[in-house]
Amino acid sequence: MAASNQPARVVVIGGGLAGLASTMKLAELGATVDLISLTPVKRSHSVCAQGGINSCNDQTRQLGDAEWNHLDDTVYGGDFLNHQPPVKEMAMWAPKVIELMDRLGVPFNRTEEGFIDRRRFGGTLFKRTAFAGATTGQQLLYALDEQVRRCESEGSVRKFEFWDFLGPIQDETGRCRGAVAQNLTTMEIRAFPADAVVVATGGCGLIYGRSTMSVFCTGSAASRCFQAGAKYGNAEFIQVHPTAIPGADKLRLMSESARGEGGRVWVPRKAHDPREPKQIPDSERYYFLEERYPEYGNLVPRDIATREIFDICVNEGLSVESDRMCVYLDLTHIPRHELDRKLGGILEIYEKFQGVDPRDEPMKIFPAVHYSMGGLWADYVKSADGGLEAGAPRNHMTNIEGLYAMGECDYHYHGANRLGANSLLSCIFTGLFTGSSIVNYAASQTSGADDVPESLLASAVQAQQERHDHLLHGNKDSDENPYLIHQELGDLMTRVATVVRKNDQLSEAMGKIDELHERAMRVNLADTGAWTNQNVVFAKALQDMFPVAKALLKGALQRDECRGAHFKPDFIKPPLTSEDPTERRRQAEAWCDAFQANNEKYLKSTIATWNAETNQPDLTYEDVDTSLIPPRPRLYGLVGAEAIEEVWNERAAATAADDDTNRYADSH
Amino acid sequence: MTAPETSIKNRPQFINVRVLRQDEPGAKSYWELHKIKYEREMNVISVLQRIAAQATTVDGKKVTPVAWDCGCLEEVCGSCTMVINGRVRQSCSALVDRLLADNPDEIVLEPMTKFPVVRDLMVDRARLFRSLKRIQGWVPVDSYYNLGPGERIPREDQERNYPLSQCMSCGCCLDACPQYQKIELTQNEGESDEEFEQRQNAEFDEAFIGAAAISQAMLFNNHPTGKALAAERLEALSGPGGITTCGNAQNCVAVCPKEIPLTRSIARTGRATTLHAIKKWFER
Known part of the structure; x- marks a missing residue:
């Protein structure tokens, strides 16, 4: 048994940030880990993450920021479909995660005084994002890869690279007792018995053919768990990144950090203006994000930037080129040395693949499928303070007992839209945080990895x-x-x-x-x-x-509504039209009524279970834990936002007062 | 740099691609000619994707898809290294228009030469990752608990380390190095996987370690906590297959797709190992 004297044996599938963080934490807690990956883990898709990793920090704190604001930005940006307890725990851990990564040797950019430098990312007004040039994901992954290599040489981790996870092994009670995987060289199929299995296998971008994802991101590992009975949450929420470089084999990401460092998105006001971009004077350029969203400007959340770029090209016909859709992302006003220091990595990608130097000429970009907010359903145990209960075995366990999901292939953290620089955080956080949960689960079992019947494996x-x-x-x-x-x-x-x-x-x-x-x-x-x-x-x-x-x-x-990345024009909530104060007020009231009614119906996680008989998913809907921050309208840039906000705030205040009265009544 | 479109005047209708194939380790290699439709903005990855989909040679013979390794397709993962028109490089950033501008007749694809071929363009680069263990390429932190921030790091140190830290273990520098010789062992009858791996590692650990790992050693020796293992790293680089094997051909730095200052790392290692030897002599 795993329980008393044997160390826990865990199989981790996937060697990106989540899988590696999980592996090294489990090893530290005394577990032995078999790490299974399609590719040498150093080559996992996390290397493609560019911009950075978010946390509240000493500077932002002095401007009024706190972990709570990070939570708030994340769930507001996610249109309240995020589960708030795990997001809160993540926001609380964020500063510690960055400190750990700093200790592990990640070469974060530094201020002149030697502190970790920060930049601003979308969906927030604070500079929360730590970064290592424009290859932050690569740098974070390498730090974890190095630590796992260290664990490997100490004997606590065995790597199985170039192995494909084929499915979980379940006993007659449905409990996961290990994994089956295939050697991609010899094609040998082998069983890996375990006390617990972690699936940290990333997103499913290849469903779209071309996306910003690596060729490994087929979603097949998560799908194999789904087909084995694991629930899948919020599948329809797919982030389309606003800025990517179109290509025949792949749509290459152009990081949000380009805008975080001052990059401006524009098109010529005249459709398909034949002049070179530099010849077009400012007055004839349409900086549509800045004009439409004066507060956030080029740093609106990703779903909004994407829709606006799409709208400019498709509906307004203002694409830069006539035979292909694209807009300018312009960095040419920023000094070269600053660009090299902060964005070198991504500018080289553009230069290499497009043959144009983006320091001299604006880049041509268009949106591309980028991230799956949805993924395997997984449980969590809420703590008294509204976060997660550390060490609870159910944290991140799927509905298949003993099978855990984390990283991009879970579904809790990013709701209907992920904020930039939150994905690296959620991956490392989930990997580290769940270590004790998994070890505790293994210890509570009377029958462990060594007791799996040979017949079951065979x-x-x-x-x-x-x-x-x-x-x-x-x-x-x-x-x-x-x-x-x-x-x-x-x-x-x-x-x-x-x-x-x-x-x-x-x-x-x-x-x-x-x-x-x-x-x-x-x-x-x-x-x-x-x-x-x-x-x-x-x-x-x-x-x-x-x-x-x-x-x-x-x-x-x-899902007949618009929420985050899921946009249906037939169900759009209209802007306010009236200029008359009374009528405008009435419209705002009606808007808020409609918003509330819609939330009652659709502020739910979509939960899919696979039906092997019909070969179709069956869908049900689950409530989302929004106990910390009550959902409110997401009003970035909407006409009439002020009036709606006023009505909404009055209602929220009234609800809060009611709650207080009730509490007073209850206590007497 | 000029735009790739302008460098090629007449876009061809088809592209000829000559691939050096090999069915399994130890088997004889053979050439195969494929012809695919030209498309705008192709790279060698999309060429290989088309070849896999049609799986037919220029003579109409049905063949298996060519095996090759790839990952991110944007030159940060290090998977897709191969020899293209005689030069070792990443296939994702090998743009077809550029290749055709140099040689309009055909594109020639071969596997890396210093690593054992697994199949076709797939090679086994286990030795490369082994070398990172040889130099203990990690920061030996106490634990993964939250223990506060790391040391403050001056900007110039970050700027020196960051380029070294971009090494994606692609192996270009090793393939181009005259001192780096191929090691290809075969598993003996009755030898377990673990025993084979041990025998292989022993062989790797005696052979030339190569520029990539030398440069990584300098990266960690320049980190405030990483340098706790500096002496061990220098010791590893002083032994057989260490820094003295370098013949200073400087091919490594010429082919590195990330333009990592490998020769500078090698020079620093040379000085550091000399100092290390003197120090050891005094401490005897």
Whole structure:
């Protein structure tokens, strides 16, 4: 048993920030860890994160900031779909996380005096973001990679790199007793018994074909848990990053830090103005974010920036180029040496891939799929102070006992829209925080990794072997090609489920995706070999994209509202139109009534469970814990915001007074 | 830098791609010619994606997709290193228009030369990661508990360390190095995976460590806590396969995609190991 004398044995799937943070913390707490990753962990997708990592800090505190404000910005930016206790705990930990990463040697940019430098990111008015050039994710990942290498040489961690997680092993009670994985070189399928399994496998951007994500981000690992019975939350919430460089194989991220350091987004006022951008005088440039959002300017939350860029190109027809949609992101007014010091990494990417120096010429950018706010449902235990109960075994456990989810593939932290520089934080925080929960869970079990019946392991391997063999030899007469189906899937998802969503398109797409799914199950592979067969590995990942894609489409179809990244123009809450004070007041009242009614219906987590009989997800809705900060209208830039805010504040004050009266009555 | 579009006048309809393939370790390698449709803004990754999808050579012969390694596709993960038109580099940042401007006839893809081929363009770079253990490439902190901030670090130290810390373990510097020789062992009959790994590591630890790890040692030796292991790192770099094996060809710095000042790190290591040796002599 794991309980008394044996150290806990944990299998961690995924070696990005969340998986590595989890691994090293578990090792520190005495567990032994088998770390399974598709790629050498140093190459995980976290390397692509650019801009930084947020925390309240000594400077911002003196301007009125506190952890509470970080929580508030995060849930307001997330349109209140975030679970507040975990977000609160994360905000409280944030300064400590950055201090730890600093001790681990992350080369954060420094002020002249040698303190960690900070910059401002979207969705906040404070400079909370610590950064290491424009490759912060890479630098944080390397620090954790180094520590895990250290654990490995001390013997507490074994790495299985170039291994593909195929599914959890569950006993007759449904409890997770380990994982099945496949060696991508020898194609050997093996069982890894464990006291607990951690899934930290990131996002699912490849469902969209091209996105800002790495090729590993197929979402297949999460999907395999989903298909094994794990619940999946908020699948429809996909962040489309406002600024990416279009490319044939990938849409490369252009970090929000470019705007954080003063980058300005604009288009020529005259459509497809043929002049070079530098020849266009200021008066003929439309700085549409600054004009439309005077307070936040270029640093509005990502969902808003994305929609505005989309709107400028699609509805206003003001794209810089006539045959391709893009807007300018301009840094040319900032001194070169400052750009090199703070943004060097991302400017080099632009220069290398576009052949243009962004220090001399404005960049051309367009939105791209970037992050999955949704993911595997996981539990948590709320503490008396409204955060999380440290060490509680249920923290981050999915509904499959013993199976944990963290990092981008969980669903709690970012609600309907993630704020920039919060993802690195949520990954490292969840990895560190859950260490004691997992160790405590393992210790509470009477039957552990060593007691898993051999027959259970063998049958789990057998099932995966059958799937593998069927893919190699089962569809000899079919001419379905996994790469081409993937392109079709990506085109479909990009068309109907990114920036703007419409019910007729979504319904139609659900029919098409059923057909694509069936075709994907019949792929005939060009490679049927038993050595480094990337063809069959990709085919499996492709098949497993469909359950998540279906949950995404169905979740989007059923959510008739606009919330964060999920935008349906047919259900938009209109701005106030009247100039007459009385009428305007009445409109504001009506607006707030509608807002409240909508929240009652839709301020819920979408929870998908996979139905293997129908090959479809079943959806239910769960309440969101908004006990710390009551939901309020998200009014960035809306016409009539002041009037709505006034009505809303009066109502909030009245509710608070009522609560006080009730409490007074209760106590007597 | 000029825009890639302007450097190529007549866009071809098709691109010829010659790939050096190998079915498994130890097998004989062979050339295969593929022809794919030209598209705007292609890189070698998208070329290989098209090849995988069509899985047919120029002669119409059905073949398996070419195996290769890739990850981020924006030159920060280090996965996709290969030899392209004779030069070791990342395939994601190898833009087709540029390659065609240099050689309009074909694009030639080969696996790295200093690492054992797993299959086609996939190689086994375990030795590269092993070298990071050899120099104890980490900061030996007490624990992962919250113990307050680290030491204050002057801006010039950060600016010296940050470039070194961008090393993505791609292996370009090793492939281009005349002193770095390929080590390819095969697992013996009856030898367990663990035993094989041990034997392999022993071999790696005697051979030239290469520029990447030398530079990492300098990175950690220049960190306030990292330098607690400075003597151990210098010791590792003083032994066989250490700094004295470097022949100063300077190929490493020429091919590094991140333009890391590798030769500067090597020079610093040379001085530091000399001082280390003198210190040791006095302490005898």
